[in-house]
Amino acid sequence: MKIKLKLFLGFFTLVLMLALAGAYSIIEFTRISTSVNAILEDNYQSIQATKDMLEAIEREDSGILLLLMGNFREGRHTISLSDSIFRRSLDIARNNLTEENEQQYVTNIESYYTRYRSIIEYPIVNTSRQGNIEWYETEVYPLFQDLKKAIHTLMDLNQTSMYREAMMLKEKSKRAIMPGIVAIGAGIVFTLIFNIFINYYLVSPIKRLVRSIRNYKRGTVFGADIETNDELKELENSIRDLTSKI
Amino acid sequence: MRIPLIIRHIGGILLFTSLFLFIALIFSLIDRDGTSLIFLYCTILCLIFGLFPMIFVPTSTLAINIREGIAIVVAxxxxxxxxxxxxxxxxxxxxxxxxxxxxxxxxxxxTGSSILNDVEGLPRSLLFWRSSTHWIGGLGVILFTLIILPGKDSSKFVLVSTELSEIARQNFRESSKRTLHILFFVYLCLTLAETILLKVCGMSLFDAVNHAFATIATGGFSTRNLSISHFNSIRIETVIMLFMVLSGINFGLLFGTVTLQNRNIFTSSIVRWFILVLFTGIMLVTASLYASGYGSLWHSLRYASFQVLSLGTTTGFATTDTGNWPVFTQLILIYFTLQCACIGSTSGGLKFDRIIIFFKSLNKQLRLIRHPKAAVVCKLENRPVSEQLENQTLVFTVLYLLIILISTLALTVMDVDLMTSFSGVTATIGNVGPGFGEVSSLSNYSGLPAGAKILLSLDMLIGRLEIFNILIFFSLKNF
Incomplete structure (x- = not known):
């Protein structure tokens, strides 16, 4: 093999190693980006929706208490406002089903909320329910707690998934860095090996050729013992031919 | 020392390694387990480092000398x-x-010592790669490469001489090339036979192949967290026990037995002694377990025989946690960890043949004290053992014990308890795997400090490469 090709292969291999590591890292970073999207879009949105739902039903509960106290206008206004927030958040959760069994959890919330709403649909102010704490404690409050629990379950599901994704993200970032580290290590070792080969099969033979020519001038027979079958061998043969003709 | 030549030979080893990485890559592509990129990257790296030296180093200079041979093997x-x-x-x-x-x-x-707490959490491709390293290492990385890749016969002779100990070579009495082929043939046949039997006994093909790789190489990596106890099958345990014993015997003798030669496992005194010692060990451990109320006699025999054969052949599989066994049985098992299996097998460590030579040499010395002018010859398998080999064996044994002592001391400095340190060092230098204490049969080495893991990995290499090769390598002056 010719020297030019050998040198080209050496440098090409170095470039290839770097390119490989780069490509590998790009793929891993793309995977990280997908994971970040998964965390942000899938889990974070659902968690935010459940938080909004919790806040909405807390306010709705306050609205019921206002009605119990006989404050009709403010009570109904609070309930109506919270109801629209709750339904909007529930829609977000319903359209963002990313985890196994998430559909079931959302259906549970919907079912509890329908029951909760059915209780407070009837008038409270100026009826026997006004000021009736016992009615609130036996019928409204348990349902309110069940609904909260159902929302919390959905929140936990998404938080656990988010944590898992975050852990995977940590792992993926480690994986993305590792090919680079391996490539640096491999590149250093390869450069050393390449250097040894260049020294052994290119530099040393040239030195031997020069030494042999000098020795020839002092009267010894020319011979540089070139092992490789390349231009240096051809050069040695040419010089030998030349010296034999002199 | 011609370093380019050494690099070229090591390149050949990497080319061979890339073959198994490629098989693991195929596994990962079939399973789509997310490791395809990893194996592709590693295969290409191995190919680069394997092929590049072949471009530069001319084939006309491939003959190597002993020193270069040692450098190639160790490096x-x-x-x-x-x-x-x-x-x-x-x-x-x-x-x-x-x-x-x-x-x-x-x-x-x-060795089969692992740092993994959850082996089953790994994808199949990585599990296959893990078992492959056993199978490649079992026969010897260098020997495998010599079988598969072409090379000069003189170089093969030097490398076989370096990789195989003198006592092992005596059992082959063949040319280096034929010795390699015999070793490979026996190795392949044993692996195929065990795979088929384990499959018949109810293992999945994947588990059967991996466990066969680990058994024949006397490794001990399992694809299950609970090792062989996961299967809870007497038939599987029996098959594995049979192949553990076969893999612990000199392959030359196994070949001699199959080809009906005079030198076979039935005529070999070493094999007789080896089986007798294992049998005695099983009986002692069974009796100790039964007496300590471990269970019925059959129950004690079942677990005792598996553990004794597993440690006595340096395999390291487990069917129970020996860390809870009585101290007496633990000491017997530690003896087996020290003794290891026969030379010429896939096991590492001190090896049983050296213990036989040690005792024969002791007997010789005692006779010489009684009869100073007597011509006493130490014999192994009816052949005289040279003074040089006798001395080498004694020095090797002392060095082996000295390394165990120094490594144990170093581990205790790192705050590892004495039992874990001593048994861990003995198990790793003997290429056995499980020790006692923190690193007992169903535990792993993950809890040890990083320094301890590095030291133990060096012990593993010392045990596998034999001490003299390592010493010569690090005392080479002409680098």
């Missing part, structure tokens, strides 16, 4: 362990830099 093992750790390192998870190196060295040296 080759280190390099192959380094490349073998790359798939683990790139996978991440429980594999830190030190853990990946430890697992790779443990695989190639057929």
């Amino acid at each position: 080759g093992w280190f390099v192959v362990c380094l490349f073998g750790s790359l798939p683990y390192l790139l996978w991440g998870g429980e594999f830190s830099l030190v853990n990946a190196w430890f697992e790779s060295v443990s695989g190639y040296t057929t």
Whole structure:
């Protein structure tokens, strides 16, 4: 093999190693980006929706208490406002089903909320329910707690998934860095090996050729013992031919 | 010392390694387990480092001398362990830099000590790679390469002489090339036979192949967290016990038995002694377990025989946690960890033949004291053992014990308890795998400090490469 090709292969291999590591890292970073999207879009949105739902039903509960106290206008206004927030958040959760069994959890919330709403649909102010704490404690409050629990379950599901994704993200970032580290290590070792080969099969033979020519001038027979079958061998043969003709 | 030539030979080893990485790549592509990129990257790296020296180093200069042979063998093992750790390192998870190196060295040296808490959490491709390192290392990385890749016969002779000990070579009495083919033939036949039998006994094909790789290489990596106890099958345990014993015997003798030669396992005094010692061990451990109320006699015999054969052949599989066994049985098992199996098998460590030579030499010395002018010859398998081999064996034994002592001391400095340190060092230098204490049969080495893991991985390499090769390598002056 010719020297030019050998040198080209050496440098090409170095470039290839770097390119490989780069490509590998790009793929891993793309995977990280997908994971970040998964965390942000899938889990974070659902968690935010459940938080909004919790806040909405807390306010709705306050609205019921206002009605119990006989404050009709403010009570109904609070309930109506919270109801629209709750339904909007529930829609977000319903359209963002990313985890196994998430559909079931959302259906549970919907079912509890329908029951909760059915209780407070009837008038409270100026009826026997006004000021009736016992009615609130036996019928409204348990349902309110069940609904909260159902929302919390959905929140936990998404938080656990988010944590898992975050852990995977940590792992993926480690994986993305590792090919680079391996490539640096491999590149250093390869450069050393390449250097040894260049020294052994290119530099040393040239030195031997020069030494042999000098020795020839002092009267010894020319011979540089070139092992490789390349231009240096051809050069040695040419010089030998030349010296034999002199 | 011609370093380019050494690099070229090590390149050949890496080319061979890339073949198994490629098989693991196929596994990962079939399973789509997310390791395809890892194996592709590692295969290409191995190919680059394997092929590049072939371009530069001319074939006319391939003949090597003994010193170069030693350098190729020792450096080759280190390099192959380094490349073998790359798939683990790139996978991440429980594999830190030190853990990946430890697992790779443990695989190639057929030690079977693991840092993994959750083996079943690994994808199949990585499990296959893990078992492959056992199978490659079992026969010897260098020998395998010599079988597969072409090379000069003179170089093969030097490398076979370096990789195989003198006592092992005596059992072959063949040319280096034929010795290699016999070794490979026996190795392949045993692996195929065990795979088929384990499949018949109810293992899945994947588990059967992996466990056959680990048994025949006397390694001990399992695809299950609970090792062989996962299967809870007497038939599987019996098959594995049979093949553990066969893999612990000199392959030359196994070949002699199959080809009906005079030198076979039935005529070999070493094999007789080896079986007798194992049998005695099983009886003692069974009696100790039964007496301590471990269970019925059958129950005690079942677990005692598996554990004694597992440690006595340096395999390291487990059917129970021996860490809870009585101290007496633990000491017997530690003896087996020290003794190891026969030379010429896939086991590492001190090896049983050296213990026989040691006692024969002791007997010779005692007779010489009684009769100073007597011509006493130490014989092994009816052949005289040379004074040089006798001395080498004695020096080797002393050095082996000295390394155990120094390594144990070093581990205790790192705050590892005495039992874990001593048994861990004995198990790793003997290429056995499980020890006692923190590193008992169903535990692992993950809890040890990083320094301890590095030291133990060096012990594994010392045990696999034999001490003299390592000493010569590090005392080479002409680098």
